[in-house]
Amino acid sequence: MKEQKKGKDFDKRIIECIQKNYSFYAWQSLNGVIEKVEMKGKAFRAEYGEIELEVREGSSNQIKNIVSGSRKLSIYVQEIAMSFQAPLKSVLENGKVKIHLPEDYIIHERRKHERLKLLKKCFVKFEIKSQVYKKAVYDVSNGGFAIILPRTERLIFPKDLAMISVELELEGIKEKIKSKVICTSAFSFDRFKYKDLPYGGYKMAFCFKELEMSKKLILQEFILSELIFQSDCKKAN
Numbered sequence: 001m002k003e004q005k006k007g008k009d010f011d012k013r014i015i016e017c018i019q020k021n022y023s024f025y026a027w028q029s030l031n032g033v034i035e036k037v038e039m040k041g042k043a044f045r046a047e048y049g050e051i052e053l054e055v056r057e058g059s060s061n062q063i064k065n066i067v068s069g070s071r072k073l074s075i076y077v078q079e080i081a082m083s084f085q086a087p088l089k090s091v092l093e094n095g096k097v098k099i100h101l102p103e104d105y106i107i108h109e110r111r112k113h114e115r116l117k118l119l120k121k122c123f124v125k126f127e128i129k130s131q132v133y134k135k136a137v138y139d140v141s142n143g144g145f146a147i148i149l150p151r152t153e154r155l156i157f158p159k160d161l162a163m164i165s166v167e168l169e170l171e172g173i174k175e176k177i178k179s180k181v182i183c184t185s186a187f188s189f190d191r192f193k194y195k196d197l198p199y200g201g202y203k204m205a206f207c208f209k210e211l212e213m214s215k216k217l218i219l220q221e222f223i224l225s226e227l228i229f230q231s232d233c234k235k236a237n
Contacts (some may be wrong), residue, residue, distance in 0.1 A: 120171035144207035
């Protein structure tokens with residue numbers, strides 16, 4: 001995560017978002033719960049120091065719920081991993097809003113499948129040789145997930161060989177995500193690399209195979225909410 005002052009680079013990023021029809025997510029965290037609304041960029045007017053956004057159809061009333069007392073909007077653009085907070089300029093009747101340009105913005109780590117280290121309790125359940133296992137998920141992305149195990153654990157998957165069906169349980173999400181996965185890496189790590197495993201252990205990463213589109217959307221929504229929440233926590237600290 002890198003904080004930068006607004007300049008020409010920010011202007012170029014906003015123009016890119018509008019041209020490519022990227023989604024702007026306006027959000028607010030209330031007692032650890034993220035409320036957000038999806039918007040599209042309609043115009044960037046440097047001469048007026050404003051960005052015009054349009055709320056997705058049917059969501060116009062939501063924008064009122066996420067405007068803080070200081071009338072500022074927190075914005076996150078997933079495609080370019082950028083977030084910023086901007087003063088609200090006006091809310092129009094046609095579902096459009098205008099915001100002032102922010103003083104600074106944050107660029108988050110960009111990856112094809114950004115790995116999110118989980119703060120919430122999430123688990124993966126699977127079966128091997130009639131034995132059912134349930135393990136905590138260490139990190140997750142749109143493309144897969146990883147688990148870490150103590151050195152005493154004998155459950156090791158050969159890289160590129162283990163194709164199994166798993167069930168992901170994500171905290172706060174009622175629907176479980178079922179998918180086939182393949183192990184893409186399995187390696188040991190030294191002592192004290194992870195606080196809760198002082199004696200070392202193993203880390204195994206898996207990628208999804210044949211994941212249904214409906215499950216992909218659930219996972220994407222979960223990751224987006226977590227990225228926004230964690231970004232809020234970092235700024236608060």
